[in-house]
Amino acid sequence: MTNRVGKTQRYNIWESAIAVILALSGAYMVWQGLEYGFGSLRRMGPGFFPVTVGAALIILALGIAFETRSSTASNPNLPWRPLIAIAVGLGAFATFINLLGAIPATFMLIFVSMIGDRSVSWKTRLITAAGIAVLGFLFFGIAFRLPISAFWW
Amino acid sequence: MDILTDIALGFQRAIAPDALLFCFIGVTIGTFVGVLPGVGALAAVSLCLPFTYYLDPTVALIMLAGIFYGAQYGGSIASILLNVPGTVTAAVTALDGNPMTKQGRAGIALFTAMISSFIGGSIAIVLMMLFTPMLAQFALRFSSAEYFMIMLLGLIAASTIAPGSRLKSFAMMAAGLAIGLVGSDLNTGTMRFTFDRIELTDGISLVSIAMGLFGVAEILSSIGGDRPEKIDVGKIRLKSMIPSRAELGKIIKPILRGTFTGAGIGALPGSGAVVATFMAYAIEKKVAKDPSRFGNGAIEGVAAPEAANNASVQTAFIPTLSLGIPGDALMAFMLGAMLIHGIVPGPRFIIEQPVIFWGLVVSFWIGNLMLLVLNLPLIGIWVRMLSIPYHILYPAMLFFIAIGVYSVHYQVFDIYMVLAFGFVGFFMNKFGYPAAPLLLGFILGPLMEEHFKRALLMSRGQFDIFWERPISAVFLAIVAMLLAYSLFSIVRRQKNSKNRPEA
Numbered sequence: 001m002t003n004r005v006g007k008t009q010r011y012n013i014w015e016s017a018i019a020v021i022l023a024l025s026g027a028y029m030v031w032q033g034l035e036y037g038f039g040s041l042r043r044m045g046p047g048f049f050p051v052t053v054g055a056a057l058i059i060l061a062l063g064i065a066f067e068t069r070s071s072t073a074s075n076p077n078l079p080w081r082p083l084i085a086i087a088v089g090l091g092a093f094a095t096f097i098n099l100l101g102a103i104p105a106t107f108m109l110i111f112v113s114m115i116g117d118r119s120v121s122w123k124t125r126l127i128t129a130a131g132i133a134v135l136g137f138l139f140f141g142i143a144f145r146l147p148i149s150a151f152w153w
Numbered sequence: 154m155d156i157l158t159d160i161a162l163g164f165q166r167a168i169a170p171d172a173l174l175f176c177f178i179g180v181t182i183g184t185f186v187g188v189l190p191g192v193g194a195l196a197a198v199s200l201c202l203p204f205t206y207y208l209d210p211t212v213a214l215i216m217l218a219g220i221f222y223g224a225q226y227g228g229s230i231a232s233i234l235l236n237v238p239g240t241v242t243a244a245v246t247a248l249d250g251n252p253m254t255k256q257g258r259a260g261i262a263l264f265t266a267m268i269s270s271f272i273g274g275s276i277a278i279v280l281m282m283l284f285t286p287m288l289a290q291f292a293l294r295f296s297s298a299e300y301f302m303i304m305l306l307g308l309i310a311a312s313t314i315a316p317g318s319r320l321k322s323f324a325m326m327a328a329g330l331a332i333g334l335v336g337s338d339l340n341t342g343t344m345r346f347t348f349d350r351i352e353l354t355d356g357i358s359l360v361s362i363a364m365g366l367f368g369v370a371e372i373l374s375s376i377g378g379d380r381p382e383k384i385d386v387g388k389i390r391l392k393s394m395i396p397s398r399a400e401l402g403k404i405i406k407p408i409l410r411g412t413f414t415g416a417g418i419g420a421l422p423g424s425g426a427v428v429a430t431f432m433a434y435a436i437e438k439k440v441a442k443d444p445s446r447f448g449n450g451a452i453e454g455v456a457a458p459e460a461a462n463n464a465s466v467q468t469a470f471i472p473t474l475s476l477g478i479p480g481d482a483l484m485a486f487m488l489g490a491m492l493i494h495g496i497v498p499g500p501r502f503i504i505e506q507p508v509i510f511w512g513l514v515v516s517f518w519i520g521n522l523m524l525l526v527l528n529l530p531l532i533g534i535w536v537r538m539l540s541i542p543y544h545i546l547y548p549a550m551l552f553f554i555a556i557g558v559y560s561v562h563y564q565v566f567d568i569y570m571v572l573a574f575g576f577v578g579f580f581m582n583k584f585g586y587p588a589a590p591l592l593l594g595f596i597l598g599p600l601m602e603e604h605f606k607r608a609l610l611m612s613r614g615q616f617d618i619f620w621e622r623p624i625s626a627v628f629l630a631i632v633a634m635l636l637a638y639s640l641f642s643i644v645r646r647q648k649n650s651k652n653r654p655e656a
Contacts, residue, residue, distance in 0.1 A: 014584065015584060018580070018584060018586075022324055022328070025328075025331070026327075029331060029334075029346075032345075032346065036338075036343050036345060037343075040614060041609055041614035041615075041616075042609065042610070042613055042614030043610070043614075044605075044606050044609065045341070046338035046340065046341045046343040046345060048606075049330075049334060049598075049602045049605075050331075050334055050345060050346075053327055053330045053331050053334065053598075054331070056323075056327045057324065057327045057328065057331065060320055060323050060324040060327055061324060063320045063643070064318070064320045064321060064324060066647075067318060067320055067643070067646070067647065079373070079376065082372075082373055082376040083373060083576070083579070086369065086372065086373060086551065086572075086575070087572060087576070089551065090369075090551065090555060090568060090569075090571070090572045090575075091569070091572065093555045093568060094555075094565045094568035094569055094572075095565075097559060097565065097568075098565065102556075106552055106555075106556075109548075109551060109552060109555055110548040110551070110552060113547070113548055113551050114544060114548050116376050117376050117543075117544045117547075119544065120544045124544070128544075128545055128548060129548070132548060132549055132552050136552055136556065140556055140560070144204070146556075146560050147563070148556075148560075
């Protein structure tokens with residue numbers, strides 16, 4: 001919504017791509033819904049709602065594609081750094097919470113996701129990550145008694 | 154009178170030590186997130202929801218609700234002092250509140266905001282006590298046809314009112330309905346859209362969606378953004394906050410106007426605190442003798458919107474509790490939270506569980522009182538909270554999100570889900586797809602499907618049922634009107650798009 005306005009109207013690939021994704025999802029729902037069984041109006045099958053919603057989605061996506069066919073919005077400048085850092089950070093937490101325990105997993109989550117903000121020094125990242133990992137475990141593991149273990153042993 | 158015994162019953166529950174404690178915790182968290190820009194009330198409530206599973210349902214709801222209205226109070230602090238609204242509604246308060254700060258009247262602006270919120274909230278709570286049971290009584294006559302129609306009305310209204318492209322809002326509503334379908338079908342047990350993952354058998358969890366769309370997405374958009382640097386608002390003493398008699402006289406009428414505007418709009422389906430707040434501000438500007446004062450520190454411009462937003466937050470509970478129909482995304486989340494706690498809001502809720510209902514309502518008032526009494530002297534502390542750097546705040550939030558969503562089922566899958574919804578939400582923000590209709594659709598979808606099936610079962614497959622029953626017919630007519638209006642505005646938007654920048 002806060003995109004900068006370009007000078008000329010042009011075909012916007014992002015907007016169209018999103019419309020296509022929406023339309024394809026709708027089509028998938030219709031197809032799957034018919035597999036589940038559409039039923040009749042008197043006795044609706046489990047596929048009735050998916051088909052209806054999917055069809056609505058297709059129509060709306062077509063409308064969006066038409067509405068945004070030429071948009072003055074420029075393609076967004078994606079903040080790659082935070083996007084990747086947070087994806088890897090949360091991914092690391094998910095991967096290691098059961099393997100290595102809560103403290104290492106939290107440390108990795110915080111440390112990696114803080115790389116997303118380039119203005120922060122490595123020292124701050126290290127200290128914050130260690131601090132949140134330990135305090136977080138004390139808070140949730142000890143005080144709240146969540147069944148999570150601190151380390152892998 | 155009957156209602157008095159009910160209120161007494163509510164008081165008994167709400168002043169129990171556990172209720173008081175969690176009410177306090179709730180409003181404190183609420184103020185905290187309201188003060189902080191970049192942390193919304195919805196993100197905060199979804200962060201806290203997993204940790205309320207172990208609490209008594211009444212206490213859990215008292216706390217979660219406290220976060221909502223607490224955030225309204227907190228939001229005004231940051232917007233008045235620093236012109237950084239912590240919540241959307243607070244943006245309106247900033248229009249006149251911040252100029253007041255620049256004129257050295259910060260204390261009075263803050264006091265006005267607090268007292269207006271309190272009065273607005275208190276009146277709205279009384280309205281809630283009167284109207285919720287009445288509406289519930291009326292709704293006892295509803296059959297599935299009416300329920301389906303009113304839910305459809307709520308969805309359509311919310312998508313129509315959302316700013317930006319109508320088509321995009323409607324598409325998000327449909328996407329929400331689609332996501333709500335995931336899991337096993339209630340009637341037949343057929344697995345729908347589970348992609349053979351056991352984790353999806355019970356559907357996608359509300360917590361993952363809300364945390365992703367409103368938590369992670371918000372973080373992704375905020376990192377590296379502009380943040381207020383140094384904060385120096387000077388000392389605000391309690392003494393400087395007390396307005397003069399003349400000023401008090403000036404704000405009473407705006408507070409009342411704001412309250413009733415807010416209360417009325419808040420109770421309507423599809424329109425939340427945001428609409429109410431903007432409306433109240435617009436009305437003040439209309440009735441003012443000298444509209445040019447607005448934007449330059451008019452005290453009415455703080456009083457009316459603050460009263461309106463708090464009143465609307467309270468009355469928004471009327472349809473949610475009496476009909477089970479949430480008006481906006483926040484209430485949709487509340488409804489979802491209640492369902493998780495095994496409470497089904499609706500006409501029977503008030504009759505069958507009076508202690509929960511009245512306890513909750515009375516706790517609103519206690520919470521508002523706590524906010525008023527605590528916030529005025531504690532303003533200094535809240536202001537200091539603003540100096541927490543974002544690079545400490547967002548990792549901490551990510552940790553709360555990760556551990557919170559993990560602790561629901563101890564499933565790693567849910568963490569990936571949050572991440573996925575975070576990315577989806579980020580792109581939705583970027584391209585002007587609103588998240589609120591999606592959440593609303595997700596929560597109402599399963600209920601709508603159920604009622605739709607039941608209604609058509611009753612009518613033996615005839616659609617007549619939706620227009621032959623008078624109440625349902627009225628809802629249907631409103632839906633049709635809203636759709637016609639949307640269609641009209643879509644077409645008009647197309648015509649104008651040539652000379653208007655499109656987001």
